[in-house]
Amino acid sequence: MFGAGGGTTSYREVEETDVIFLWGANARENHPIFFHHVLKALHRGAKLFAVDPRRTVSAQWADDWLGLHVGTDIALAHAMARVIIHAGLANEDFIRRATSGYEEYRQEVEQFTLDVAERITGVPAEVIERAALTYARAGRAVICWTLGITEHHNGTDNVFALINLSLLTGHIGRYGSGLSPLRGQNNVQGGGDMGAIPNRLVGFQDWTTDPSVRQRFETAWNTTLKPEYGKNLSEMFEAMDHGEIHAVYAIGENPARSEADQGRAERLIRGLDHLVVQDIFLTQTAELATVVLPASASWCEAEGTVTNSERRVQRVRKALEPPFDARDDMWIIAEIAQRLGYHWGHPTAEETWNELRTLAPIFAGMSYRRLDNEGGLHWPCHDENHPGELFLHSRLWAEPRGGPPAPFHAVKHEMPVEMPDDEYPFQLTTGRRLDSYNTGVQSGGYTSPLRRGESVDMSPEDVARLGFTDGERVRISSRRGSVEAPIRIDRNLRPGLVFMTFHFQDDVRTNLLTIDATDPKSGTAEFKACAVRIDPLGAAVTASIA
Amino acid sequence: MDLHLLAAEPIAEERDAIDRFLGSAAGGWTGGERTSTDHHTASGGHEARDQRYLLLPALRALQARIGWISEGGLNYICERLTIPPADAYGVATFYALLSTTPRPPRVVHVCDDIACRTRGADRLCDELEKSAGQDGWLRSPCLGLCDQAPAAFLTEAGPEPVELLFGGATAASITSVLKGDYAPAKQPHPVLPQKGSQELRLLRRIGVVDPSSFDDYRAHDGYEALAKAALLGPDGVRKEITDARLAGRGGAAFPTGRKWDAVSLQPERERYVIANADESEPGTFKDRVLMEGDPFALVEAMTIAGYATGAERGFIYLRGEYPLARERLQHAIDEARRNGVLGESVHGLGVRFDIELRVGAGAYICGEETAIFNSIEGYRGEPRNKPPFPVEAGLFGKPTVVNNVETLINVLEVLHLGGARYAETGSGISTGPRLFCLSGSVQRPGVYEVAHGTSLRDLIALAGGVAGGRELRAVLLGGAAGGFIRPDEIDMPLTFEATRAAGSTLGSGVVMLFDDQVNLVDILRRIAAFFRDESCGQCVPCRVGTVRQEEALHRILAGKPIGGVATERALLEEIGLAMKDASICGLGQTAYGAVETAMKRLGLFEEASAS
Amino acid sequence: MTALIPIEPLRKSVEISVDSRPVSVPEGSTILDACRRADIEVPTLCYLDTLHPVNVCRVCVVEVEGSRVLVPSCSRKVEPGMVVKTDSERVRHSRKMVLEFLASSVDLSTTPEVAEWLADYAADPERYGPPAPPSAAGERDSHGPGHHHAVEPGFRATVAQPVKLDNDLYIRDYGKCILCYKCVEACGKDAQNTFALTVAGRGFDARISTEFAVLLPDSACVYCGNCIGECPTGAWMFKTEFDRRAAGTWDESAQEVTTTICPYCGVGCSLELHVQDNEIVKVTSPLDHSITSGHLCIKGRFGWKFVQNRGPVRQSEGVDRG
Structure with a gap:
């Protein structure tokens, strides 16, 4: 956001804010301990709004649940903006000083009257209005989101629509007000921090536009950097499809199961000349590999750091000896480098970290000693005396403003790429459950009394209308594939909407159904919306299945 | 909030009982019919959770209609009021008049507490056990009808629930009530002993005005x-x-x-x-x-x-x-x-x-x-x-x-x-008139109004003295949480100060007389049982102390003291001191009062411990 | 720039006297805080820094001059000039009785420190007679309020009963429950807000319960394990610990505790891995960690087995098809 790849607020601020939006985020199940901080706020009297097509367990805590149609987030956000502007609650002063592009934005949202928004989103006009006014009038307000916002073909635009609301009201860059994307994995944030993204080096530094950055890294690493970005995951698959990529080195990723339109993903992986998989498991992807490098579990069999959703860098430590010949990721990488002719030796995690601190100013102040003693530190942390920043972008409020203005984005509302029709009348949306995790390779290792296996969750109305019963096995088909699963009646779904997870891919390969409609800006696929049909087992499948 | 309800559904009567109290459910998210609006919005926030204060009356409504709180009925209350079922269950199991296991619709609660005990309540219960068995009636702590002891309280669940508190109970009258003949339970409560007296202030309208007008x-x-x-x-x-x-x-x-x-x-x-x-x-x-x-x-x-x-x-x-x-x-x-x-x-x-x-x-x-x-x-x-x-x-x-x-x-x-x-009137903080509840072995039980400072002797005289002209053995002053005094102490003026100075208390105005035919150890054990039953269970000194106190008295009563009565007496003192000193509230702090005064003022267990 | 972060107002300090020693603590501190500052040991059972003090166990009571009764040091706030005695005859007597009451009715064999306290205060739980036979499974769960269940004269009532085993993650041994309310608070408003647990019944029959005492898998329980995390007596226990204790292979002296970060979502919860013989045997979280305050979810608390499982991965392994 505005040049820094991280949430702007901290958990502590969430506890002390007045209004919280969970937008496409089911934190109660997917970020349970973050939700504890939300609960503390609620017990202090804070209001909670939950924007989600399902009335999730998080939404059940909300003062208002805004049960929008899948993929209508921009229409909803724009309608809220229009209410705020027309009520005279736009923070004109902040907009003038700290933002750009407001006029174009104002004109874009003007068409989203409450009537229009109610028609598009399904959410009653008065609820949209209440949400908008409560947000705008709050002393402090935080918007949190996760994959419900980003896993769309226009996920980046969705994020912009939420950022716009914070700029419109000035709920950014102040204690207790901000934007918080909750990270789905323990080191998603850290991966970005460390430069494991195609367009930034460690510390979100762009070597293609900033010559001083490029020079610093080239000097330190005694190498020459090409001034061009790499490819994101979707682009990599595109490149495999076009024969531009022939070899892949996958570290801790299971794309044979985690990619949308799994049939295609698996076909492309199988088509590679060379696949190296470095993982703690023999995953389904590893089974396809030319070489498998067994790695130690980074969180308990190795030393290092991770970064959480509030930009807090914390230490992971070795508690166990890894099994058999599994090795530390850094050791493996250094050995490969050795084979390629680079003699890096085997630096410790701390030595590697200290090198990184000299290259990335936002981590400069974070010695291991401080990380150990202070229970982690929020970046940016510029020197050993800097306490780290709980929240970002106070520069927008500085007089005069620091840095460039924060831009509004006049993004356009677009429905999901594949909408239900007569042939595929249901909208499938996907997500996680409390006790399981992603493709299940980790969470499958323990027995959960809550776990019931995969199911297709449907509204009681749909189940009754189609003459199904709870627990009955059915066939779920999309234009890309077909799977079988039992029905689970869930009254938190409305008619027409069905839900599945992707935790049990050995049994039910949900991602055979999902669509590879990818956001060009983020490379994320539209896991949250595709069209399916549901048939009794044994019935002739009339639809053509690719 | 994210409620997890049990699978049980309410029956129609349960739903109706709650709906009559709360009004019909607003929509599908709170137990009613699901509408298309419910597909897109719901409120489970502060407003929903703020209905918690309706829980007890809702539980009472269910109990009054069905006779017990079933899983389905509790579920429906929880859904209507946004209350976690475990929480509601914790509340339902706190109150003796609510039952979370099936109970017959008609139940008579028969008082076997101390005042009623002086009027044969224990015998009555024994008789009932023989004639009616265990079904349909329960022993009860004091029902507040001590002037008409023995007392009983009838509850009949149904669309038109019946509740009747009645005195003068006999095994025969309770048996006929259990069979559905409520005539014995509908006797009017007796008039005030002092009714119409010109000196009355607090009680002056009682029995004189029409209480409904x-x-x-x-x-x-x-x-x-x-x-x-x-x-x-x-x-x-x-x-x-x-x-x-x-x-x-x-x-x-x-x-x-x-x-x-x-x-x-x-x-x-x-x-x-x-x-x-x-x-x-x-x-x-x-x-x-x-x-x-x-x-x-x-x-x-x-x-x-x-x-x-x-x-x-x-x-x-x-x-x-x-x-x-x-x-x-x-x-x-x-x-x-x-x-x-x-x-x-x-x-x-x-x-x-x-x-x-x-x-x-x-x-x-x-x-x-x-x-x-x-x-x-x-x-x-x-x-x-x-x-x-x-x-x-x-x-x-x-x-x-x-x-x-x-x-x-x-x-x-x-x-x-x-x-x-x-x-x-009166002096110090003991000003104005004061009400006293005379019961037990007294000639004319009832509520009496006297000025602060009247002596206990005069008050007892006002009530006609000891019933049947028998000899007074002890007076319980201030209730079960108060203490005993001896017959030779009844010249004590009834003021806060005087009773306090004498190491006693006016408490809630209880003056309960015990004549020489009453088994005081049995009365003490009943008092101890009362505190054991009524302890909320929160703090250790009261939760366990009341049990250990009752057990010790039970042992003495059964003639099985551990290490002799003197040892038990010392143990009771130790238990009592801890309850008095370390309990959270007045219940635990006073649960030893009657036992202590019985031992220290009346000399109970002294002869035994001397031997 | 670092700015605009509200700073907690400086708290005035309050001077009090504890056991004739002057102690100065910030306003709003409890007597217990003051005692700790003065290095005066005060036993506690129901108190935990991260929970709202319920002050029910009463083992921390102290004498405060001017107070008619003893006061719980864990919750009573200091007032200027307060004179506190932690070792007077009255205090020692009540603590001794509380310990006796507990030890005579509850199995304290896995409660840390309590054996020393019993000895220090010369508590004698046996003087209440031999224990009554344990209740049958589920019997105590059905006790209604207001009607106690007297044991035969000569015996002492206890809460002894069979262990509840109804899931693979943890066990409930209510015979070890001192009713400190910590699990109810941690399951409820103080942390998890699932409210799967309540105190049901009244008096000595009060017990920790689900609604209608249903099994945990039928209840609202989400297996965060915060009840275990807070339980001071081992009434809630990891199944791994329970099994190892039963097998005689539980050895705390051979365990190392390493703090790391949970491998699941991006919240960043600190985990304390208790490792014995290169195996994780239980997982806790530091109370003073500002992200967790000692609380975890099912994945963080129990989801670590994958690093110990040997052999191929099947996601359906953990499916409970019951």
């Missing part, structure tokens, strides 16, 4: 105190109360004026007045007599209390075993509203004040002033830690006045006479 109340000085309050203003009212040195009649004798002043000085504007009508101290029934006979007086007094302290909302917390008082109070509240002296704008005062009647469900501890808050708010009736005190953080965390019924009735008298003149 607002006009008749007006015709007997009703709402004159309110008119005076209007002239005095809130500060003036509080000054009169302070000048009157009116002390609380619930047991603690706290100065009412100080309590009211403390609440009125709080910066928080939302304040409450609670009339503590959870009269459950064994041997106590004065508040029942007041509420049954003069319900408008309590409503008027509470209105004045609200006016004087700046509270706009009041609760009467009435014990569940007083159906007649409930009916008459509710009628009085409705009539007062209809006549403009309660509600949005109280006539003459120009302020808002309204009263809600809350009914308990069988838990002595709910008479503890902070347990009342939890009970009203829909939580288990466990006492809270003090500080903070109720005047700072009471009901719903707001400043709250909690006054006993008798204390509030005295407010009318203070305004009638003026504080200074009121204080001319």
Whole structure:
């Protein structure tokens, strides 16, 4: 956001804010301990709004649940903006000083009257209005989101629509007000921090536009950097499809199961000349590999750091000896480098970290000693005396403003790429459950009394209308594939909407159904919306299945 | 919030019982029909969770209709009120009048507590066990009908639930009630022994006015105190109360004026007045007599209390075993509203004040002033830690006045006479008139009004002395939480100061006589059992101490003391001291009082321990 | 720039006297805080820094001059000039009785420190007679309020009953429950807000319960394990610990505790891995960690087995098809 790849607020601020939006985020199940901080706020009297097509367990805590149609987030956000502007609650002063592009934005949202928004989103006009006014009038307000916002073909635009609301009201860059994307994995944030993204080096530094950055890294690493970005995951698959990529080195990723339109993903992986998989498991992807490098579990069999959703860098430590010949990721990488002719030796995690601190100013102040003693530190942390920043972008409020203005984005509302029709009348949306995790390779290792296996969750109305019963096995088909699963009646779904997870891919390969409609800006696929049909087992499948 | 309900569904009657109390469900998310609006919006936030305070009356409604709280019924309440089922279950299992296992629709609760025991209640229960078996009746702690002992309380669940509290019970009358013949349970409660006496102040309208008539109340000085309050203003009212040195009649004798002043000085504007009508101290029934006979007086007094302290909302917390008082109070509240002296704008005062009647469900501890808050708010009736005190953080965390019924009735008298003149009766903090509940081995049991300072001997004489002219063995003063005194101590003047100086207490005004035929060890064991049964269970000294105390008495009674009676006596002392010193609330702190005074004043277990 | 972060107002310090020693603590501190500052040991059972003090166990009571009864040091706030005695005859007597009451009714064999306290205070739980036979499974769960269940004269009532085993993650041994309310608070408003647990019944029959005492898998329980995390007596226990204790292979002296970060979502919860023989045997979280306050979810608390499982991965392994 505005040049820094991280949430702007901290958990502590969430506890002390007045209004919280969970937008496409089911934190109660997917970020349970973050939700504890939300609960503390609620017990202090804070209001909670939950924007989600399902009335999730998080939404059940909300003062208002805004049960929008899948993929209508921009229409909803724009309608809220229009209410705020027309009520005279736009923070004109902040907009003038700290933002750009407001006029174009104002004109874009003007068409989203409450009537229009109610028609598009399904959410009653008065609820949209209440949400908008409560947000705008709050002393402090935080918007949190996760994959419900980003896993769309226009996920980046969705994020912009939420950022716009914070700029419109000035709920950014102040204690207790901000934007918080909750990270789905323990080191998603850290991966970005460390430069494991195609367009930034460690510390979100762009070597293609900033010559001083490029020079610093080239000097330190005694190498020459090409001034061009790499490819994101979707682009990599595109490149495999076009024969531009022939070899892949996958570290801790299971794309044979985690990619949308799994049939295609698996076909492309199988088509590679060379696949190296470095993982703690023999995953389904590893089974396809030319070489498998067994790695130690980074969180308990190795030393290092991770970064959480509030930009807090914390230490992971070795508690166990890894099994058999599994090795530390850094050791493996250094050995490969050795084979390629680079003699890096085997630096410790701390030595590697200290090198990184000299290259990335936002981590400069974070010695291991401080990380150990202070229970982690929020970046940016510029020197050993800097306490780290709980929240970002106070520069927008500085007089005069620091840095460039924060831009509004006049993004356009677009429905999901594949909408239900007569042939595929249901909208499938996907997500996680409390006790399981992603493709299940980790969470499958323990027995959960809550776990019931995969199911297709449907509204009681749909189940009754189609003459199904709870627990009955059915066939779920999309234009890309077909799977079988039992029905689970869930009254938190409305008619027409069905839900599945992707935790049990050995049994039910949900991602055979999902669509590879990818956001060009983020490379994320539209896991949250595709069209399916549901048939009794044994019935002739009339639809053509690719 | 994210409720997890059990799979059980409510039956139609359960749904109907709750809907009659709460109104129909608004939509699919709260137990009603699912509509298309429900597909896109719902509210499970603060507003939904703030309905918690409706839990106890909802549970009572279910109990009254079905006779027990089933999984389906509890589920439906939880869905309607957004309450986690485990929480609701914790509340339902706190109250003896609620049952979470199936019970027959008709149940008679037979008092076998100390006052009724002096009138054969234990024999009655033995007979019942022989004639009626175990079904359909339960032993009960004191029902507050000690003047008509033995007492019993009938509840019949159904669309038109029946509740009857009746005295003079016999095995035969209870058996016929159990068979559906309610005639023996419908005998009118007897008249006041002092009825019509010109000296009566607090009781002067009892048996004289029509308790259902607002006009008749007006015709007997009703709402004159309110008119005076209007002239005095809130500060003036509080000054009169302070000048009157009116002390609380619930047991603690706290100065009412100080309590009211403390609440009125709080910066928080939302304040409450609670009339503590959870009269459950064994041997106590004065508040029942007041509420049954003069319900408008309590409503008027509470209105004045609200006016004087700046509270706009009041609760009467009435014990569940007083159906007649409930009916008459509710009628009085409705009539007062209809006549403009309660509600949005109280006539003459120009302020808002309204009263809600809350009914308990069988838990002595709910008479503890902070347990009342939890009970009203829909939580288990466990006492809270003090500080903070109720005047700072009471009901719903707001400043709250909690006054006993008798204390509030005295407010009318203070305004009638003026504080200074009121204080001319009595001395020190023992000013004004005082009610006493005479029961046990007494000739004419009942509520008596005398001036503070009257001697116990004169009071007993007023009630006709020991029944049957037998010899007095002991007097229990102040209730089960009070203590025994000897016959040679009855010249003691009945004031807070004099009883305190003598190491005793007026408590809730209980004067229970025991003649020489009563088995005092059995009475002690029953008192110990009462505290064991009524302990909320929160703190260790009370939860386990009351058990160990009862066990020791049981051992002595059964002739199986551990290490001799002297050892048991010493053990009882050690247990008692810890309960008194380390318990959270008054229940544990006084649970040893009767045992201690029986040992130390009456010399119980002394002969045995000498041997 | 670092700015605009509200700073907690400086708290005035309050001077009190504890056992005739002057102690100065910030306003709003409890007597227990003051005792700790003065290095005066005060036993506690129901108190935990991260939970709202319920002050029910009463083992921390102290004498405060001017107070009619003893006061719980864990919740009573200091007031200027307060004179506190922690070792007077009255205090020692009540503590001794509380310990006796507990030890005579509850199995304290896995409660840390309590054996020393019993000895220090010369508590004698046996003087209440021999224990009554344990209740049958589920019997105590059905006790209604207001009607106690007297044991035969000469015996002492206890809460002894069979262990509840109804899931693979943890066990409930209510015979070890001192009713400190910590699990109810941690399951409820103080942390998890699932409210799967309540105190049901009254008096000595009060017990920790689900609604209608249903099994945990039928209840609202989400297996965060915070009840275990807070339980001071081992009434809630990891199944791994329970099994190892039963097999005689539980050895705390051979365990190392390493703090790391949970491998699941991006919240960043600190985990304390208790490792014995290169195996994780239980997982806790530091109370003073500002992200967790000692609380975890099912994945963080129990989801670590994958690093110990040897052999191929099947996600359906953990499916409970019951």
